[in-house]
Amino acid sequence: MYEFEFARPATVADAVQALTAEEAQALGGGQTLIPTLKQRLASPSVLVSLSGIAEIKGICQTDEGLLAIGGGTTHAEVAEGAGAYPALAALAGQIGDPAVRNRGTIGGSLANNDPAACYPAAALASNAVIVTHAREIAADDYFQGMFTTALEEGEIITEVRFAVPEAANYQKFLQPASRFAMVGVFVAKYFDGVRVAVTGASEEGVFRWREAEAALSANFSPDAIAGLSVAQEGMIGDIHGTKAYRAHLVGVMTKRAVSAAR
């Protein structure tokens, strides 16, 4: 780890101010950033911990009936407290191990946008609203490729708002070593249509499988996507699985998510 200054502001405003320093870096739960620092792959001048900001923690119901989760809320807290959206709570309860879930946050996960992370699939399938200290961003506009998002430098995710679907489910096929998603599929059925978001599989990060969405919107059953498949091109191919295997798994996991959707 290289040397850095450490700040732990108590308000969003102070955090935003602290992040204006050159080479400043926000620190959520640190589940990606701390290992990166330990490997000396990053050298921020100042680490701005968001863990002391009470106003971005917690789960509540908005007046519009949306489920609002503070950006600094841990996976464990979502698993425990997001019962209004069972598929989301279940997803949070399957991230990493208990130590990861007690530290990692939803805001940190979405800001990092790891191509194999779970939350991006839920956010995109739910077309969640990513609320920052400056603005609101629809999930459809937010995810812009592997480790790339619509966030500006120094922009902090304060809240994520989910419309709770009629039925939803997340199916994760584990990469055997990291146990991140080798392929994760989140299916959400809303009154106006079905959304299918896929994580882990694509070189472009989380994506919507629109062909499946159309088929499932017409007929929400596993049979509806029986003949469909995603193109191998653009899938991740590595020592854990070929492009063809990942493309195949997208179909299998989608089918299973539809079957299990509640």
Place this chain on the structure above:
Amino acid sequence: MPKDIDAKESGIGAATKRREDIRFLTGTGNYTDDINVNGQAYVAFLRSDVAHGRITSIDTAAASAMPGVLRVFTGADFEGVGGLPCGWQVTDRHGQVMQEPGHPVLAQGKVRHVGDPIAAVVAETAEQARDAAEAIDLEIEELPAVIDMKAALQDGAPKVHDDLTSNLCYDWGFVEENKDAVAKAFDAAAHVTTLELVNNRLVANPMEPRVAVGDFNRATGESTLYTTSQNPHVIRLLMGAFVLGIPEHKLRVVAPDVGGGFGSKIFHYAEEAFCTFAAKALNRAVKWTSTRSEAFMSDAHGRDHVTKIELALDGDNNFTALRTETYANMGAYLSTFAPSVPTWLHGTLMAGNYRTPLIYVNVKAVFTNTVPVDAYRGAGRPEATFQLERVIDKAARELGVDPIALRRQNFITEFPYATPVAVEYDTGDYVATMDKLEEIADLAGFAARRAESEKAGKLRGLGVNCYIEACGIAPSNLVGQLGARAGLYESATVRVNATGGIVVMTGSHSHGQGHETSFPQVIAEMIGIPEHMVEIEHGDTANTPMGMGTYGSRSLAVGGSAMVKATEKIIAKAKKIAAHLMEASDADIELKDGKFSVAGTDKSVAWGDVTLAAYVPHNYPLEEIEPGLEETAFYDPSNFTYPAGAYACEVEVDPETGKVTIERFAAADDFGNIVNPMIVDGQVHGGIGQGIGQALLEGCVYDENGQLLSASFMDYAMPRADDLPFYQVDHSCQTPCTHNPLGVKGCGEAGAIGSPPAVVNAVVDALRSGGKDVMHIDMPLTPARVWAAMQG
């Protein structure tokens, strides 16, 4: 509780709880990284990030000027210092000795694998050392790398070592004189089964990474090395005599609590020599603690064989001949015992549990631009077992016969049995272990379980295999003839204190095996005193007799035997003292339950009376025997021991994803006599866990340029608790070893040897039950590989 743990509360056969676990589980152990010497400095190594290259310039000026830096060392500082020695010289099939390249402590001119140490910075803090290591100005001309073994042997392939004639270390034939007879038997065979397979490269990954602390005492001129080692005396000898030129009496090596080794901590490593050397050069203690990332590219790897095996059978399905051709990866340098693993620890086991009259094993050991490969739990024996048990399974499928029946038909049934590959099995009962396996694995119930799985849309498979291994290495004169540059005896000093307590200083080294618990059980049994009166000391060359350490499931069979011999000497002397105290003849003295009595009388003295007399010799036969009660014995075994058993694995395969889950696993082992059945259970459980890890999860992968793709736990899959089933483990079949005093055989590696073929046999069986024409899948059987195999 396993059912074989009986009611015995103490001594041999009791399931005594491991006393060392209290400190391991409460954070009060003393591991090498817990050792801090006053004024110690820290070292960081600059390691090669290319697989093969020539160092064209190295400028340490900027690094040397960094804060806290004491000195920057490069290969130039080690000119005139010895290289890391190899402990085994193999002679090839043409009578030539193996090609043996130099192995410098720090790279001299060339780097030969990713992770090869080039320079070392010693600084006041670990972070300062690391900062300065990054500031070294290094230029490397990258050279083409050789990664694939067969490509490495092609004419014109880049040479890992410029001064060798090729990348071939040796071309070994065994038994070379049998080669033609084996060929004739194949010509005459009614059926020949051929299988090509890979035994995947593994990273040992003990929980505790390697650590070394070098220290130097200017007043006495004595060097001390604290290190994570399985065999501190061997390190003292290798490093002292061959690398640094320090005589044993000026060098102390301490291996305190060690958190797992699995073979990877047998070997002498560059970092140990560096810390010892630098401590003297700087007159400061120097500490190195490996990161997990460094461990992946500097700990010796395991396995990595590519094999073609052929089995010949006659018209009645009797095995008539076996022939193998193996390419064995040595990596970039010869690690301490690397040459022995694919040869004498592998070829001699190719008979397995079967009466195959003719066997020929060919092994080509190859240098590549990868991390050196050496012994890993089982070392050669898992490779032998895997190929043999896989080819038998394939033969059974080709012939349409039951794989268990085919094995039973060919079992060795009479002992001692001299194999055609130079070893003599003393005892065994392979029918008994297979019978026991069929019972504990409930093979009769398999068909019903398969039907249940099929109802749930899963394919269920059953894999069964046998194994044999050679443990208790080894008769020194024999291994000397085979090229070992060491003796393989073991030692023990038994020191009885005045008040009757005992300290045993053993040359064996415990790094997870539970010696501190099981060794006292033996002495408690022999003398009839409570186990808690006996303490075990190990791991410090300053207070233990010259020992060869722990590996190859040898501790109880060899180290335990030395302890028994020393204890027998103690008892003989104590009887003389007791006889004197009771004014009786030595020959009439009996020792039972910690009491010496005169046969046929009611006269007795307690153990403590005798031990006190030995040290307070007021009433003592000083004219006949010396005061004190301390004895040392060295034990050199007359043969290997041959544990054997039969394993069964049941898997479910998800036909949609290829994901394999282990549903049941049963192991019936014959380890001879058992000292602590609970520790034996634990050793088998751990071994099976590692074997399942190899079979399903673990794979060390290089790309074609020699970059390590599986360089962290993000990409190298270790088995976790939820990957493993509950095991049915039985070791009630016991044919005691005939040539060591305890009749024990060794249990540390069996699980890792016996389980990989069971898993692969089971997966193949499952896929075939689903109509897939699959005969083999190379390990690890990841979901992706199994799915690909199902696609045809």
